[in-house]
Amino acid sequence: MPRPTRYVSRSDLGWGASPAGYANPRSGLVIHYDGSDQGLAGRAHSACLAYWRATRDFHVATNGWVDIGYSYAACPHGYVLEGRGLFRIQAAQPGGNSTYYSCTLCGGPDDPVTDAQINAVRELRQWLMEPDSSISGTVRGHRDFVATSCPGERAYAMVRDGTFARPPGTPPPDSPQPEDFLDMADFTWLSSSRTQPLPNGVPVCLLFQDGRDARVTPDDPYATIAFQNRRFSGTLNGRVVAPGPGGALAPVAYRVQLGKVRGAVGADAPPDPLFAGGVYTTTECNVSLDEITRADERLRIYVTALVDGAEWRGGKVTGWVAPA
Ligand SMILES: [Zn+2]
Ligand SMILES: [Zn+2]
Structure with missing residues (x-):
């Protein structure tokens, strides 16, 4: 599986290489959400890019982190957005910041998880399982590491029932919404x-x-x-x-x-x-x-x-x- 078909890189965003330290996560992928609704599924994709930039600004200026906390995001339109990217320690799931990659779904508890978004996570997972980065196929939720509502009931149910761990394709919904x-x-x-x-x-x-x-x-x-x-x-x-x-x-x-x-x-x-x-x-x-x-x-x-x-x-x- 090559890099996800719809991919927004750091250079696309005008960001240089992440200053975060080196890591070689192998254990799998951790799903996150925002905690508050963003309504991005009903807006143009440009709103996702603005959201991603604002998230980075918040993580750096307010949280004092060296960079946006996550490795990646999967937006409701089916794009994978690069965060810290490959081979970087994260500020995402304490206990797994150097052993797992992280991917946020850019939404809150009442935002839908779209079919395109599910497919983007699947593409990301399969790409990360390629020999270069060679993670295991395991998908977990933030709450598997620490006490948190993240990634929300809806996405966590998909973590548990294996929705994100299936091969990419044009999916009918795998689990009832x-x-x-x-x-x-x-x-x-x-x-x-x-x-x-x-x-x-x-x-x-x-x-x-x-x-x-x-x-x-x-x-x-x-x-x-x-x-x-x-x-x-x-x-x-x-x-x-x-x-x-x-x-x-x-x-x-x-x-x-x-x-x-x-x-x-x-x-x-x-x-x-x-x-x-x-x-x-x-x-x-x-x-x-x-x-x-x-x-x-x-x-x-x-x-x-x-x-x-x-x-x-x-x-x-x-x-x-x-x-x-
Ligand atoms: Zn989280
Ligand atoms: Zn989008």
């Missing part, structure tokens, strides 16, 4: 990629500020499921982590409980519990929900840590609503 489902009138999809500290033994209402449902507003981020006189059928997936014996974060058992409250009350409002929650000891819980909300009732999800220092890490609620 949430937008496909949002067109269905009664489907809802809520995600909580934010981290929440969980005091030991105290029920905490999950915040869903990344919610894709318009009814989850900044003024009422706790109203996880606010349908009235409706039946909700779906699932909750999530996990809780806490420092293990060596200090590294590891999944731990926790209690999850469903409750109802009246109106848009605060997170500390005591819920009417629906049933005693189970205690899960796997990495991720999967809880089936099948509940009816009456007028002005809101269904909420409470998690309780069973150890000190625990945090909620990610999760989502998916399902359908129907008349009660």
